[in-house]
Amino acid sequence: MYVAAKGGEKAIRNAHRLLAKRRRGNRNLPDIGLAQIAEQLALAVDRVMAEGSLYDAELAALAVKQARGDLIEAIFLIRAFRTTLPRFGASTPVDTGAMLVRRRVSATFKDLPGGQLLGPTFDYTHRLLGAGLGEGGEAEMMPAEPEAMPRVTDLLGADGLIEPAPAEEGEEPFDITRAPVAFPVDRATRLQMLARGDEGYLLALGYSTQRGFGRTHPFVGEIRFGDVEVSFFAEELGFEVSPGTVQLTECQMVTQFTGSASTPPQFTRGYGLVFGQCERKAMSMALVERALRWAELGEEKGAPAQDEEFVLAHSDNVQATGFVEHLKLPHYVDFQAELDLVRRMRAEREAAASLKEAAE
Amino acid sequence: MAVLARAGKGELDAILDQLAPIPAVQDLRAPEIGLVMLRGRIGGDGAAFNLGEATVSRAAIRLEGGAPGFSYRLGRSPASARVAAVIDALWQDEARRAAVEAALVPLRARLAEGAATVRAETAATKVDFFTLVRGED
Structure with a gap:
């Protein structure tokens, strides 16, 4: 027997509302801007562009924000977006x-x-947490041809x-x-x-x-x-x-x-x-x-x-x-089949054991 | 025109304002956003490979009684692509080319200054090696 199950629309809707609320965080704090992400979290933005395989810093910053800083989720968003655009050429x-x-x-x-x-490199820094964060004023210049x-x-x-x-x-x-x-x-x-x-x-x-x-x-x-x-x-x-x-x-x-x-x-x-x-x-x-x-x-x-x-x-x-994350989606029917199979195997084993006992 | 592709929205709008009046503009192709596959070379100098895509905006227009103008620029700014195409069309008109060039002077200066700043900041991080005098010599 196969029973189609439906439901969860309301739960999904509310889960996404809750996600939006958590994404925004404490409303007493200012909302982070895309330009701030692109400028101040530039290496996260670069990684999303590289692995999203789409060069567009503004889009990558948006993806980082929407994904709450989950870079693989951000990369996923970028990959999905690129499929919506025509290609002009190479x-x-x-x-x-x-x-x-x-x-x-x-x-x-x-x-x-x-x-x-x-x-601008992390090499040769002492990896002292917090050191140098207050700086960020002027860089030395040496005019060069x-x-x-x-x-x-x-x-x-x-x-x-x-x-x-x-x-x-x-x-x-x-x-x-x-x-x-x-x-x-x-x-x-x-x-x-x-x-x-x-x-x-x-x-x-x-x-x-x-x-x-x-x-x-x-x-x-x-x-x-x-x-x-x-x-x-x-x-x-x-x-x-x-x-x-x-x-x-x-x-x-x-x-x-x-x-x-x-x-x-x-x-x-x-x-x-x-x-x-x-x-x-x-x-x-x-x-x-x-x-x-x-x-x-x-x-x-x-x-x-x-x-x-x-x-x-x-x-x-x-x-x-x-592929890894799809495992958390409902597999109720697949699992029911496996559950039935294990129960049948156990019953067969018990039956064989009692038959053997009776023969002895 | 490469220089227009590197201009910000504000810069393009300012240049266009300076070049008023502008003849009526007809779209040859509606401004649109698309992708260009960026290619690299194996080893930097060998056969080509596909590195990844970039967003590009483009526009093609014709000025009433004048030349066509085109624009391709990285990013998603079709409105700015259209403005750049109009400026490109004005530049094609020999009678207006000098005025367009004059309007581009601040943009060219800003781009040159930006590159010079990058060079100067980077040059300040150049390593000066020196050899220590060996003790036994």
């Missing part, structure tokens, strides 16, 4: 070499053209000491938002999936490679964060337009060498590129990206971070939270 690939750099460090070369620029800041990989590449990046073959890169992913996937697809992957998950996988599970002996060739110009070829105009700039973090991980009969030993590389200032994510992405290249570079497989399907299929926190 940008020409951004040139991170021409970035207006706000931070740029290299762990491989002390002296490099353009220098080491610490920018625009200066070329070649990527460290370009410098190494000039001498052939590092593998070149795969050349453009004129093909449209695969787009996971337009077609279902079937493993194995190419490097461009991996990067798209990693760029929107969960920061904590990629951090743990990257960390695992450092602890010996798929070791690649990484060095941070370079991390840079700053403003990059977007260019878009407008079909109807027949020329490129520049609709603005976006902030990106790029990480070039320089890893252990390889060589073959035809190529002399050279460093290999892993790449990370993320919306906003998300340095931990960019580094983790580069480590995992490199680990996934084991087959191409003739390495042995054996570590979790090298398992392409495992790594990529579980990297999206919206998919993950959807």
Whole structure:
């Protein structure tokens, strides 16, 4: 017998009202503004843009507010919103070499053209809670002319000491938002999936490679964060337009060498590129990206971070939270079936036991 | 015009006010919001990959008896995209180009100053390495 159950509308309505009340909190305190979130919780906003895979700081701030600071819920809201908009097209690939750099460090070369620029970083702070929060007035200024800041990989590449990046073959890169992913996937697809992957998950996988599970002996060739110009070829105009700039973090991980009969030993590389200032994510992405290249570079497989399907299929926190959290929704009928089954198995076991007893 | 895409709503409105009177404006395409897929390059300089999308507003107009004007700008501000398209159309008109350029001077200055401030703040965080004198030398 199947009985359809209905109900809960009133409870749901009241639960959402209660949510709105709790979201607002104490009404004696001022309501937090979106501009305040975008300016003062900028890294939370950046993370929502990166993992929501949609660059729009104002929308991300709104999502953070609506989600009461639950960033995965905020990312979910952003992903849902993007499905409501038409797509005008794709940008020409951004040139991170021409970035207006706000931070740029290299762990491989002390002296490099353009220098080491610490920018607004948590590095070297003493992690004393509350220290420095009262400040936030003026920053030191040192007038500087625009200066070329070649990527460290370009410098190494000039001498052939590092593998070149795969050349453009004129093909449209695969787009996971337009077609279902079937493993194995190419490097461009991996990067798209990693760029929107969960920061904590990629951090743990990257960390695992450092602890010996798929070791690649990484060095941070370079991390840079700053403003990059977007260019878009407008079909109807027949020329490129520049609709603005976006902030990106790029990480070039320089890893252990390889060589073959035809190529002399050279460093290999892993790449990370993320919306906003998300340095931990960019580094983790580069480590995992490199680990996934084991087959191409003739390495042995054996570590979790090298398992392409495992790594990529579980990297999206919206998919993950959807499947995990659906478990709390009503499963009354499923459970009834299992309950019946357990009762029947127990009855059969009892019947068999009493039959055996009778035989003895 | 790249510079108009980087202008705020207030700046665009001020520029348009300065250029009055404006001929009647006809929409070639209603201002709208959409997405552009931003692409990166593998390793920074290799083959393209899809990084993620950005919101973009665009507008296309024609001035009565004049040129068409277009605008694409990041974010969700279709009204501002339309204003930028009108200014773009005025700029296409050679008779008005000088006036448009003059109205753009404060905007260009603000953008240049913003970039210079970022460079100066960042330059102040540049690491000056020095080598310690070794004791045994």
